[in-house]
Amino acid sequence: MNAHLIGIGSAVPEAVLTNADLEKIVDTNSEWIETRAGIKERHKSGDDEWVSDLAIKASQRAIENAKISPGELDLVICATVTGDTTMPSIASVVQYYVKAKNAAAYDLGAACPGFIYGMVTADAFIRSRMFRKILVIGAETTTKVVDYTDRSTCVLFGDGAGAVVISASNDDRGIISSHMGGDGSLGNLLYLPGMRGRVPVTLEKDPIPFYVKMAGNDVFKHAVKAMADSAAKVLDLAGCTIGDVKYLIPHQANIRIIDATARRAGFPMEKVLVNIERYGNTSSATIPLAMDEAVRDGRIQKGDLLLAVSFGSGFSWGAILFGWG
Numbered sequence: 153m154n155a156h157l158i159g160i161g162s163a164v165p166e167a168v169l170t171n172a173d174l175e176k177i178v179d180t181n182s183e184w185i186e187t188r189a190g191i192k193e194r195h196k197s198g199d200d201e202w203v204s205d206l207a208i209k210a211s212q213r214a215i216e217n218a219k220i221s222p223g224e225l226d227l228v229i230c231a232t233v234t235g236d237t238t239m240p241s242i243a244s245v246v247q248y249y250v251k252a253k254n255a256a257a258y259d260l261g262a263a264c265p266g267f268i269y270g271m272v273t274a275d276a277f278i279r280s281r282m283f284r285k286i287l288v289i290g291a292e293t294t295t296k297v298v299d300y301t302d303r304s305t306c307v308l309f310g311d312g313a314g315a316v317v318i319s320a321s322n323d324d325r326g327i328i329s330s331h332m333g334g335d336g337s338l339g340n341l342l343y344l345p346g347m348r349g350r351v352p353v354t355l356e357k358d359p360i361p362f363y364v365k366m367a368g369n370d371v372f373k374h375a376v377k378a379m380a381d382s383a384a385k386v387l388d389l390a391g392c393t394i395g396d397v398k399y400l401i402p403h404q405a406n407i408r409i410i411d412a413t414a415r416r417a418g419f420p421m422e423k424v425l426v427n428i429e430r431y432g433n434t435s436s437a438t439i440p441l442a443m444d445e446a447v448r449d450g451r452i453q454k455g456d457l458l459l460a461v462s463f464g465s466g467f468s469w470g471a472i473l474f475g476w477g
């Protein structure tokens with residue numbers, strides 16, 4: 153039994169925050185943001201707009217695109233680190249609103265690679281024959297957890313959600329291979345304090361709670377190596393080559409990380425999906441957002457082989473090789 157992607161959808165808040173808007177909020181300039189990160193604008197949720205709202209919209213679109221009834225879903229997994237509630241899970245809120253009344257639901261917290269981890273989990277459930285149809289979501293409102301007085305982080309992030317429906321199938325062009333890795337000893341290089349204020353034990357207590365803290369240069373170096381290695385691993389596991397892959401879909405954190413990862417992994421840039429200039433870093437949502445755009449505009453066609461790769465807090469990273477449709 154293989155796990156097949158049969159539907160996709162995404163959603164972003166309507167409001168757009170441009171680099172010029174940021175210049176009015178914090179000591180930065182458009183040119184710096186564009187050349188150092190490749191970002192021109194990002195979508196920003198309003199005060200009364202939450203990650204569950206985006207997750208619900210993306211999920212409804214994915215279910216419609218998959219042409220299934222929501223009652224057929226066995227499980228809803230929502231990858232998020234910016235849930236508007238810790239309990240109930242955002243997946244439970246989605247389950248209720250999309251009317252997936254026969255589905256179990258839970259959230260998955262793995263920061264940026266969360267969506268890939270959700271796909272890997274769905275693949276394992278389907279291969280074990282425990283479930284047949286699973287909704288996997290990556291959804292974040294990262295703009296609610298960045299400090300708009302800290303120019304080294306606030307210019308990078310944006311909000312959005314993407315979802316896929318994964319179904320059991322006998323066709324062998326579904327999810328082919330995957331890899332996940334982690335190094336918890338580096339947790340202090342990129343973190344978001346929890347509800348009760350505890351931070352990694354090696355760090356001083358954070359004077360501003362609930363905001364992302366990041367050692368950008370360290371993240372950069374580790375991200376490139378881990379993503380390139382992970383991409384090579386899934387190709388190797390599948391006995392495939394770069395030539396077999398239509399698109400590399402890297403986590404959209406910084407255009408220079410994307411460039412360096414593609415170069416190190418041996419992918420020419422024309423084989424790399426990039427939309428960071430319009431969305432910024434939406435954490436677990438970057439991959440389904442980029443994929444949904446490319447499916448809708450016809451760059452991704454049924455049967456295309458795709459390789460998604462991501463890296464983030466933990467550190468955690470992973471890659472997955474799969475056919476579309």
Ligand code: ACO
Nearest residue numbers: 180181184188264303304307368369371372405406463464
């Ligand atoms: N506007 C203007 N100047 C700025 C800004 C800003 N927004 N932010 C930093 N600077 C300044 C710094 O103060 C510094 O000034 P100085 O030389 O006078 O001290 C100068 O720019 C260079 O700073 P660096 O940190 O060395 O800049 P760098 O080229 O490394 O870019 C960046 C920083 C964009 C954060 C980069 O390191 C990066 O992208 N790292 C990866 C982190 C990331 O993407 N994290 C997202 C979450 S993790 C993930 O998704 C993988």
